[in-house]
Amino acid sequence: MxxxxxxxxxxxxxxWPYPVSYGKENVVEADVLIVGGGVAGCRAAIAARQKGASVVVADRGFSKxxxxxxxxxxxxxxAVTNPCSKVTPKMYSEAAMETTDGYTNGLARYIIGKEGWDTLLEVEEMGVQIRDLDDEYEGSIFRDDETKLMFAYDLENKHCLRIYGYNIKPVVDKTMRELGCEVYDRVCITSLLTEGGKPGARVIGATGVNDRTGEFFIFKAKAVIVSTGHTNRLYNFAPEMTESQTMTNLNQTSMGHIIGWRAGAELIMMEQSGQSLLSGLxxxxxxxGNNNNTYQGSRVIDKDGKEVHYADAEGNLIYDEEGIFKSSEEGSFIIGHGIALDHGQMPKYKITTTDPHLWDKVQSGEYQMPFYTDFPGMSEKSRDIIFQLMLAHEGKCRVPIYKNLTDWGFDPAKDxxxxxxSDYSKFPLDTSWCGGDQTPSSWRGGEGGFLTDWRLQTTLPGLFAAGCGPLPSQGCHGESHTAGRYTGRQAAVFAKQNGAVEPDREQIEREKARCYAPVSSEGGDIGWKELNYAVARLMQDYCGDYKTEHTLEIGLRRMKDLLETEGQRMYASNPHELVRAIESLSLCELGIAHLEASKSRQASCKVLGFVRNDFPEDTEDWHCWVSISQDEQGVKSRKIPVDYYLKGEYSGDLEENYQKYAELEG
Amino acid sequence: MFSMPSQTGPCKVLEFDKNKCVGCNSCVNVCPCDVMIPNPERGGEPIVVYAEECWFCGGCVEECPHDALTLVPPAKQRLSTVWVRKDTGEEYRMGMKNPLPRNTRPPSGRT
Known part of the structure; x- marks a missing residue:
């Protein structure tokens, strides 16, 4: 009820059903602390443990x-090293860089190319099905009969797999716990502890608050991995209407970015923005009905049964199913959808889409809405691979979509x-569920995160970054497993080489005072949601479609004002609300980071979807990363080559760097 | 009758089958967003306190050892999930007045 x-x-x-002890201290010590027990965090924990480290994981929710x-x-x-793949790690990393004009994480893409398939094989061993073991799809164009692997997007190059992953999280969670990693569920990490309490120094632990008891946690660790998520609470906050529709839940506040920013780490790509596909609106x-991603290749018809054709990157209509899963350029490959490489993609790497002139054809009356995903018009195997396999296993689909549809009688053989x-000129037919008319252009999302070296260590010694949020533009689900597993190894090695350091008591006291203000001061009248709505409005106004030095400065002033005024008058009725309040307060800091990053890039940038009205040109001297960080003197910014990982102290060769830094032995 | 705040979004979120739920709170414990609390009455069904924070992942439904839970999408989602039977042209939706019989075909895969 x-x-x-x-x-x-x-x-x-x-x-309130749980005993409450606001501020009661719990001290936990380990070699490696993992902030965020999502798939990246669980894989990091497993890898670090296997390297002999003692591991604690703090998770905002419940890691299962x-x-x-x-x-x-x-x-x-x-999964480019799988036995059927024609793509190599080098091709994969270079294609990612080429198609984004260098604005992606070429270093992480290479690591993923090298280890993505091995990372998946480990998941298979843990108990996730990755092959068509019962020969259900034998003879289908998507399957390799020898390995029984099933492919998506590009059936010639076979580097992206279809897997049965609905249980993947309980499986990795169980493995992590069985290995003896200690998991602290319901603990929101609120800050990083640094050596001497100074920003920019080595990271030696973190603080957290439990959302049931309100107790305070002090984690002491020799190495820390941030593997938290993205957020859609910064520009877009409307949980009453968005939650069933978003892939980012309310626990995800980019807290990893925030604690890193507060501790003095360098962040890059924070100015990237664009209309968010996952805004929840x-x-x-x-x-x-849709024909993208999980549904890629499904047949589309209009109101009168007239078929809508797919088109290749050049706009040529495709009339056979195999053509949908083929690059439009001989010798190239389709990268695939949903891994932060879609924007402005070069034709030779581009996924096939619906007829690019469809919207004009709707306007002229050639096609009539509504459109339908015509499952009954497809062959049985092609239909089943989408409905019985993909939809039944994709994130947020097994129960909310597959089970609900079938419980209500939906039968893909008949329906x-x-x-x-909708206005499909805004979001094309393929991605119909993202909403066209419903998603204003000011609802933004970005891929920014920590600047890292080849060890995926941030600019703060002892702090590593993994996963879709903290590691800029690394990809999606599988990539989070792979990067997590990689940082687990790295953190374990760092912990062996560096001793524990006692945290600074003053830093802890300052953080405690900040966290418990909403339950310790009298007369608070601002709830966590009201503050969050205000943050989102501010970001829409000052970090939206119009940005100049002047308006960004106003935005920064307003955000600091919000933090110092309404932000000081918050209330919370119980620990759950307290942690939400801490999150909302922290989002102000994230907003400041976005505004500062936007101020630092004094040029527009097409690939990053970034517009400065006072610097409308996308100029060559700004073709670089712009990092931001802060210390006791204030905010700093610098330019860094987009391929910094092949320059300076690094070799110009991807493989040489990988071999040197990947910690492959033992 | 009480003075009550208005519901701020989806009201229901979860339907508990009273004949099956034993109040074991497995759903409360697995929910990543912690939207439920245990019922103060032993064996009673959990109480959804923060309905608008539910992100409809369905983890609770899968966790329930008694198959007592149904995820109830918001009305606007029920209205926008619409299908047409190709050979009859009849239109259906999630939450329809006269439900079709369940499609009981299991998903692909062994798990």
Whole structure:
């Protein structure tokens, strides 16, 4: 029942069910601390433990299901070393760099190319099915009969797999716990502890607050990995209407970025922005007719049964199914969708889409809405691989979409799923569930995160970054496993070489005062949601479609003002609300980082979707990363070549760097 | 009758089957967003306190050892998940008045 039913039925308001001890200290020590128990964090924990480190994991939710990957996955990208693949790690990394004009994480892409397939084989051993073991899809164009692997996007090059991953999170969580990693669920990490309490120094632990008891945690560790998520609470906050439709839950506040920023780490790509596909203002992912990602290749018809054709990157219409899964350029390969390489993609790497002139054809009356995903019009195997396999295993699909649809009687052999009636010039038909008319251009998301070296160590010694959030533009689900596993090894090695350092008591006291203000001061009148709505409004206004030095400075002033005024008058009725309040306060700091990054790039940048109205040109001297960081003197910024990982102290060769830094032995 | 704040979004989120739920709180414990609390009455079904914080992942449904839980999407999602039976042209939706019989075909895969 819900709260209202309970109150009406019993005449009582339910009391908080857990014992509360605000500020009570718990001290936990380990070699390696992992902040965020999503798939990246779990894999990091497993890898560090296997290297002999003692490991603690602090998770904001409950690690069995937490994180964006907690609800399953149907694709595994970057499995380029699988026995069927024609793509090499070098090709994969270079294609990623080429198609983004260098604005992606070429270093992480290489690591993923090298280790993505091995990382998946380990998951298979843990108990996730990755092959068509029962020969259900024998003879299908998607399957390799020898290995029984199933492929997506590009059937010639076979580097992206279809997997049965709905249980992947419980499986890696179980393995992590069985290996003896100590997991602290329901603990929101609020800050990093640094040597001497100084920003920019070595990271030696973290602080956290439990969202049931309100207790305070002091984690002491020789190495720390941040593997938290993205957020959609910064520009886009409307949980009452977005939660069933987003792939980013409310626990995800980019807290890893925030604690790193506060501790003095260098962040890059924080100015990137663009219309967010996952803003939650459209429809529940995959709940409406669509033909993208999980549904790629499904047949589309209009109201009168007229087929809508796919087109290659050049706009040539495709009339056979195999053509949908083939690059338009001989010798190239399709990179695939959903791994932060879609924007402005070069034709030779581009996924096939629906007819690019479809919207014009709708306007002229050639096609009539609504459109439908025509499952009954497909061959049985092609239909099943999408509905029975992909949809039943993809994140946030097994229960909310697959189970609900079939419980209500949907039968893909008989039924066609309707697309929304929408303006498809805004979001093309393929991605219908993202919402066209419903998603204003100011709802933004970016891929920014920590600047790292080849060890995926940030600019703060002892702090490593993994996963979709902290590691800029690394990819999606599988990539988080791979980067997590890699940083686990690195952190374990660092912990062997560096002793424990006692945290600075003053730093802890300052953090405690900040965290518990909403429950210790009298007369607070601002709730966590009101503050969060204000942060989002501010970002929409001052970090949206119009940005100049002057408006960004106003934005920064306003955000600091919000933090010092309403931010000091918060209340929380229980530990759950307290942790949400800490998150909202921390989002102000994230907003400041976005505004500072936007101020630092004094040029527009097409690939990053970044517009400065006072610097409208995308000039060559700004073709670089712009990093931001802060110390006691203030905010600093510098330019860094986009391929910094092949310059200076590094070899110009990807493989040489990998061999030198990957910690492959033992 | 009580003075009550208005529901701020999806009201229901979860339907508990009273004949099956034993109040074991497995769902409360697995929920990543911690939207439920245990019922103060022993054996009673959990109380969804923060319905608008539920992100509809369905982890609770899978965790329930008694198959007692149904995830209830918000009405706007029920209305926008619409399908047409190709050979009859009949239209259906999630949450329809006269439900079709369940499609009981299992998903692909051994797990």
């Amino acid at each position: 819900n709260w209202h039913e309970y109150v009406n039925k019993t005449g009582k308001v339910p009391e 299901r937490s994180g964006s990957g907690g609800a399953g996955v149907d694709h595994w990208h970057g 459209g429809y529940a992912p995959y709940s409406t 066609m799923l309707q697309y929304p009636i």
